Structures are given as structure tokens and as C-alpha cells.
Amino acid sequence: MQSLLWLIVTLIDLYIYVIIAMVILSWLFAFNVINHNNQFVRQIHHIITQLTEPVLGPIRRFLPNLGGIDLSPVILLIGLIFVQKLIVEYSHKLL
Numbered sequence: 001m002q003s004l005l006w007l008i009v010t011l012i013d014l015y016i017y018v019i020i021a022m023v024i025l026s027w028l029f030a031f032n033v034i035n036h037n038n039q040f041v042r043q044i045h046h047i048i049t050q051l052t053e054p055v056l057g058p059i060r061r062f063l064p065n066l067g068g069i070d071l072s073p074v075i076l077l078i079g080l081i082f083v084q085k086l087i088v089e090y091s092h093k094l095l
Contacts, residue, residue, distance in 0.1 A: 001091075001094070002091065005087055005088075005091045008087060009084055009087055009088065012080050012083065012084045012087075013084070015051075015080065016077060016080055016081070018048060018051050018052060019052055019073050019076060019077060019080075020077075021048055022048045022049070022051075022052050022073065023073050025044070025045060025048060026070075029045075052073075055076060056072045056073065056076060059072040059075050059076055060072045063075070
């Protein structure tokens with residue numbers, strides 16, 4: 001049971017890193033630090049978007065329009081960290 005909980009917590013950690021990479025990549029695009037025409041950058045952006053958009057899309061529908069500021073990654077990160085803490089807390093109580 002402990003191995004399964006470790007796997008879930010580790011997958012949540014990895015997804016948190018993907019979300020952070022998505023935010024940093026979007027900032028780099030916004031400030032023209034990296035070129036979107038580069039094939040490698042476009043592939044990385046596509047992969048990260050495919051991984052995060054199914055979760056961020058529904059969150060964006062519930063948030064008000066803030067004029068270009070996207071708070072959905074922050075909401076998702078808070079939710080993931082909360083779930084991760086719950087898993088750790090209940091695993092200590094079970095074991």
C-alpha cells in the first residue's frame with residue numbers, strides 16, 4: 001500500500017513540475033525570449049499543452065476574466081498540493 005501511495009505522490013510532483021514548466025514557457029513566449037517558430041520549442045510547447053490543457057480548461061471556465069492574467073495554474077497547483085498533503089496525512093494515519 002505504501003508503494004502505491006508513493007507512486008501517486010510522485011506523479012503529482014511530476015505534474016506540478018509540468019505546470020511550472022508551462023507557466024515559464026508562456027512567460028518566455030509573452031516576452032519574446034524564445035522563438036515560437038523553432039521546431040524544438042514548438043514540440044515542447046505542444047507536449048506541455050496536451051498534458052495541462054485538459055485540467056486547466058475546466059478551471060478557466062469557472063474563473064472570471066481578469067484581462068490576460070491566467071490564474072488557473074495557481075488554482076491547480078494549490079489543489080494538487082492539497083491533495084498531495086491529504087494523501088501523505090492519511091497514509092501516516094493508516095500505517
